Amino acid sequence: MKTVIIGSGNVAYHLAKAFTQNCYSPIQIFGRNEEALREISSENKIPYATDTLADADFYLICVKDSAVAEVSSLIKKENCLVAHTSGSLPKEVLLGNYRKACFYPLQTFSKKKTLNYSEIPFFIEAENALDFGFLKTLAETISTLVTEADFKKRKFVHLTAVFSCNFVNHLFARGKEISDAQDIPFDWFYPLIDETVRKIRTIDPKDAQTGPAIRNDARILAAHEALLADSSQLEIYKVMNESIKKMYDLK
Ligand SMILES: NC(=O)c1ccc[n+]([C@@H]2O[C@H](COP(=O)([O-])OP(=O)(O)OC[C@H]3O[C@@H](n4cnc5c(N)ncnc54)[C@H](OP(=O)(O)O)[C@@H]3O)[C@@H](O)[C@H]2O)c1
Known part of the structure; x- marks a missing residue:
């Protein structure tokens, strides 16, 4: 053809x-x-x-x-x-x-x-x-x-891709803004990023969650919020933590 x-x-x-x-x-x-x-x-x-x-x-x-x-x-x-x-x-x-x-x-x-x-x-x-x-x-x-x-399935494939790729990449970009501002080399995080992605091939992402939100550690969450001067970074930090707490039914 x-x-x-x-x-x-x-x-x-x-x-x-x-x-x-x-x-x-x-x-x-x-x-x-x-x-x-x-x-x-x-x-x-x-x-x-x-x-x-x-x-x-x-x-x-x-x-x-x-x-x-x-x-x-x-x-x-x-x-x-x-x-x-x-x-x-x-x-x-x-x-x-x-x-x-x-x-x-x-x-x-x-x-x-x-x-x-x-x-x-x-x-x-x-x-x-x-x-x-x-x-x-x-x-x-x-x-x-x-x-x-068909389109009915494909649009949900794309939506899943937005969450699993586009949003994750945006979080890398925001994370790098934070490390760059403190002269912390972003390549220090490569092993962590690689393991995060590798892990979900053997453990369901919901079971693989770690961090202060799933530990419901209010003191650390407040301390991190106080470090974030940038309003977009702060907004994302709060939305992500709320979403994690909701998923695991944490008050
Ligand atoms: N990028 C991905 O990861 C990805 C993955 C899967 C599917 N897709 C899909 O693939 C398609 C293309 O995405 P892409 O990432 O290749 O986009 P892109 O890199 O932004 O390129 C867009 C192309 O569209 C042309 N274009 C934009 N407006 C136009 C207009 N009014 N008339 C004629 N040409 C126009 C651009 O020409 P100029 O350079 O002249 O602006 C350029 O060639 C989209 O439907 C997207 O959803 C993308």
């Missing part, structure tokens, strides 16, 4: 790389950011364009969620398959008389970070068995973890 990737952000960058590494070559990478397109194009030997969308059988839209509908309307062809890569959008967001699908990779993608693509779970939805079969086979050229998921 002649394939075009649309977009030049984190997901487009990594999917272009994952496809070409696995001997599947898109015929074009299309977008509006010429500098970013040129980088993906030269790394993967895929022609790029900002003006004319190539004639293809499959268009994979990798643009930010709020632009998916608008970008999908650029595809005027009818006899083709179009998929987006969002966890939180239904396939019906795609605006055209083509066959619609979703090709959602469950991973955190940043251009600066290399990834082992074979460990990425893919969640796929299509209108018919033929398109589903094509997308499944395509995902399986990259990874063995390929699952069918």
